[in-house]
Amino acid sequence: MNVMSQTWVAIGDLTEIPVLGARCVKNGDMTIAVFRTADDQVLAIEDKCPHKNGPLSQGIVHDNCVTCPLHNWVISLETGRAQGADEGSVRVFPAKQEDGKVYLALTV
């Protein structure tokens, strides 16, 4: 890992993501879900529920968490950890928005 360097890659405009919604970014075989919160933070996690791989990008977003569309696990968008009684976690990726542009940290 340490030979790689992390760069911010622009993936589009903030307005392309609905408030309290998500868009997907394909990265090779992996899909990353990029969420936009009520106060315009962007948070990114792998689009794969720790329970049974449900597409988290399709869930309902609330309180910086997403409820998985398949069996209602609630996953924190910040830590990737399942909330409440459920256990498991999903990968989290650094993401940010600046002046309406959304960036994702990728290693090159």
Added chain:
Amino acid sequence: MTRQKLVVVGNGMAPGRMLEHLFTLAPDTYDVTIFNAEPRVNYNRLMLSPVLSGEKTYEDIITHDDAWYADNGIILHKSAKVSGIDRGAKTVTSENGITASYDKLVIATGSSPFIIPLPGKDLDGVLTYRDLDDVEKMLVAAKSGGRAIVIGGGLLGLEAAAGLKMQGMEVTVLHLMPTLMERQLDPAAGYLLEAEFVRRGIEVRTKANSHEILGTEDGKVRGIKLDDGTIIEASIVVMAVGIRPSTDLAKATGLDVNRGIIVADDMRTSDPDIFSLGECVEHRSMCYGLVAPLYEMAEVIASNLTGGSSTYTGSVTATKLKVTGVDLYSAGDFAEGEGREEIVLRDGAAGIYKRLVLKDNRIIGAVLYGETSDGPWFFDMLKKGTDVSVMRDTLIFGQAYQGGDPLDPTAAVAALPDDAEICGCNGVCKGKIVTAIKDKGLTTLDDVRAHTKASASCGTCTGLVEKLMTATLGDAFNPQAVKPVCGCTHHSHDEVRRLIKVKGLKTIPAVMQELEWTTSQGCAKCRPALNYYLVCDWPDEYADDYQSRFINERVHANIQKDGTYSVVPRMWGGMTSSKELRAIADVVDKYNIPAVKCTGGQRIDMLGIKKEDLPGVWEDLGKAGFVSGQAYAKGLRTVKTCVGSDWCRFGTQDSTGLGIKLEKFMWGSWTPAKLKLAVSGCPRNCAEATCKDIGIICVDSGFEIHFAGAAGLDIKGTEVLGLVKTEEEALEYVVALAQMYREQGHYLERIYKWAKRIGLDEIRQQIMDDAEKRQGYFDRFVFSQKFAQVDPWSERVSGKDKHEFKPMAAFSLEAAE
């Protein structure tokens, strides 16, 4: 010692404050020369809004008058914009040819309004809001009346809008984001603010994207066109969408400039003899747009100009909106997040909303609306990082509540005199409620409402009434007996539905505010419920919130275990044709759909479709006349039929035809839970009508209407609603029943559970015996169908919600962790 020469470029609020400090610290160190592009002395820019609204005059807001400059020996060049700095010769020169030399130079050029590069931006009547000249132009325009459009629902835009309204103009605010002042306020406070502006007669359009400013032939503003094609007529357009630090001069001079002029902690630019402060600077990657930080900078420069070594380390800012009668305060970071806790206080009746965000027992953010007197107190603790754990429970009530014994709320109610009014709407006082509880043996809130009317109207005194019941009945009263919708509220579904109507609540933030939700955004349980209630109650006015819908309803297809989707088109009453089947076969081939199945609902399911392919699949199906089967909806699903009198030797009526009529009449309607119908041609019941939500059994004498069956998680035969003679009646009664259920059902409550709760007799009485009620239900259903019967697939084929169906970007890089 000879005096040094200090030259200041720009005469705004920041350098004004700096000079005050300088003259206090060391009055005789510098000969000061100021160049100002504006033709006037220093005034308080913050107070332009009261000047615009007419509450103050220019004279009232002057900070330094001509005498002040004279007294301090300052040379002030008015209307003199500096156009060049010669760092070698240490001189500055203005556009009108004045040159001055300096030992130390301070650049304080402030910022300039951002102009959106729209077609028509140069028309006469397109204004900005930055200085007194702008205000004067607006005041001239206001004299001739007409409409003003303000682009931008931030601090400046709203102040401009309120001012122009007070000057008698019609005003429309266009704001790109869903809620006003979204950078300072969370959606709940943004909603309250919008409601207040609307109350003042200012039109607010959120999510409004301007497309073009329209002009007359002689180059004057005539109106604006939005992206959605709407045209709004107006005589002026005020752009208040943001500011940009004014850095042209510094850039041309060769100083380091990024977004703003870069300064170090000692407020020096990349040239040690040149300082800079105010909105034009960038310090530690931050540019500021409020005066508080600038004042801190001013102190630092004044000290450093007189031999000190002060440093500026950045500021935390708080915002207040200065519109008379609107109390609003926001500070710090109020985003939600891991390890953060929020304390929310809502008082729907008084229009108060307060939210504190805590982390590690310290306030990190505050939003106050309606009552802001504690803003500075919270802000002070925020800045100091005060540990608030000891006063946590009473913190939100403000400074006045700290220290003394917190009064137990039930004891407080018990201590009220008998003639204290509890319910304002119905004028019910405490004595009457207590007497009713004792004499009539009332034990539930609903009983108290029925007998006294207390809390039966707007409901805001419910809490008081409950406390009074606790005080009177002790443990015999358990207010928790009503099951709340979810953890975000103490209201039950019934309460929420009742209050939405009584209070005329028409948005999710409105419900959450007025009904005092304890979370800021609700959860995956309450949001879909609220969305349904609002769609049902305000079909023409409510804008469906797709982010509050479960994925299937959001994209109009059923999600499958592997993240693909299934597509089920309508086959009206289960009938199909070779043309339809051929179209399905073609779609299956074209999109390599892995599975095709006959459903239990008499139609065909195509399973395993990739999300990206959905619009294509729908487009092809749409060409063959198919619409969505809504197999995903809490809404009308299928109407199963049997072949009936058309073919069957026992058929008594045209069950297929009636089924198709019902489906065509009712498709698209949203219901509390899914709604499935069936029509059988005779009591042999081949369409299984007697286990459906609503079923019809055709008989020789007419149509027997059934309802409240179940054949899923529970199994239950239907109940008979009644017998009607004609097909028209059958349709009318079924539709009325469906509407009654729509208006009363709890979200996710199937019709059999609703019927059990309401009582079968009550339903029979209203639908079969009360013609007026039935007609009312029927009419309301028909009205709502005007808005509901839009095929969601064809809408999406023509581009709606495009973002749902394709990735935002694609890479083949590794993602960092």
